Amino acid sequence: MMEPLDHFLQAATMAPSHHPTEDLLLAYAAGGLDEAMSLVVATHLALCPRCRAEVTRLEAVGGALIDDLAPAALGAGTLEAVLARLDEPSHDPIPLPVARRRPAGPAPVLPEPLRSYVGGDIDRIGWSRTIPGLEEADIVCGDRRRSRVRMMRIRGGMGMPRHTHHGNELTLVLAGGFADETGHFLRGDLAVTDPSIDHRPVADDDGDCICLAVTDAPLRLTGRFLRLLNPFLRL
Ligand SMILES: [Zn+2]
Numbered sequence: 001m002m003e004p005l006d007h008f009l010q011a012a013t014m015a016p017s018h019h020p021t022e023d024l025l026l027a028y029a030a031g032g033l034d035e036a037m038s039l040v041v042a043t044h045l046a047l048c049p050r051c052r053a054e055v056t057r058l059e060a061v062g063g064a065l066i067d068d069l070a071p072a073a074l075g076a077g078t079l080e081a082v083l084a085r086l087d088e089p090s091h092d093p094i095p096l097p098v099a100r101r102r103p104a105g106p107a108p109v110l111p112e113p114l115r116s117y118v119g120g121d122i123d124r125i126g127w128s129r130t131i132p133g134l135e136e137a138d139i140v141c142g143d144r145r146r147s148r149v150r151m152m153r154i155r156g157g158m159g160m161p162r163h164t165h166h167g168n169e170l171t172l173v174l175a176g177g178f179a180d181e182t183g184h185f186l187r188g189d190l191a192v193t194d195p196s197i198d199h200r201p202v203a204d205d206d207g208d209c210i211c212l213a214v215t216d217a218p219l220r221l222t223g224r225f226l227r228l229l230n231p232f233l234r235l
Helices: 004-013 022-029 035-047 049-068 078-087 114-118 226-233
Strands: 128-131 134-138 148-154 163-165 169-175 177-180 183-186 190-193 209-215 219-221
Touching: 022 035, 022 049, 035 049, 035 114, 035 148, 035 169, 035 190, 035 209, 169 183, 177 209, 183 190
Parallel strands: none
Antiparallel strands: 128 134, 134 148, 148 209, 163 219, 169 190, 169 209, 177 183
């Protein structure tokens, strides 16, 4: 049985063990993610040397591929394709976080680029209670009609209602941890859920679990009574 202090020290020093998929990293490296998805991947990268190295490698591969494309390869239809892309909603890709010298004092809970979106560290977040044991705060990022970005604070030991998803959800742990049917997630770990996953996350009991979550469609609660709460939860 791990002592709470050991658990804390392990969480504070360990590299993440749950990473974005290769497809997600590739889409990030190619600038193909919307701002919300880009924010959660970039914040994971700030905490994950392994994925930072992988994105650097993918960007180098992408650059080499573009250099190899001879102008003759751009055949008929290219202009139309470019013009069609101009009609798509655009966003400025969030750049890869750069390693900075750690300032004196305790390390912030929120790494960049998330900290800039919040306007400071965790104490700047205006939480509002959603259900007992769960507080949330929306973060303005990207197109809200397409995706919702929010911070979640789950009281230690608290279980969330069982739910599934219409779309995809990325949940990045920033403090504490949680476990569900798919694994145990600590600081820096990214949980990726899709409509096939029906899960009931439970926060570790050694402190609040603070996460950044991006959902690209509303969640659907699957518990018998919880379905009634659906319209009120805004989940
Ligand atoms: Zn990673």
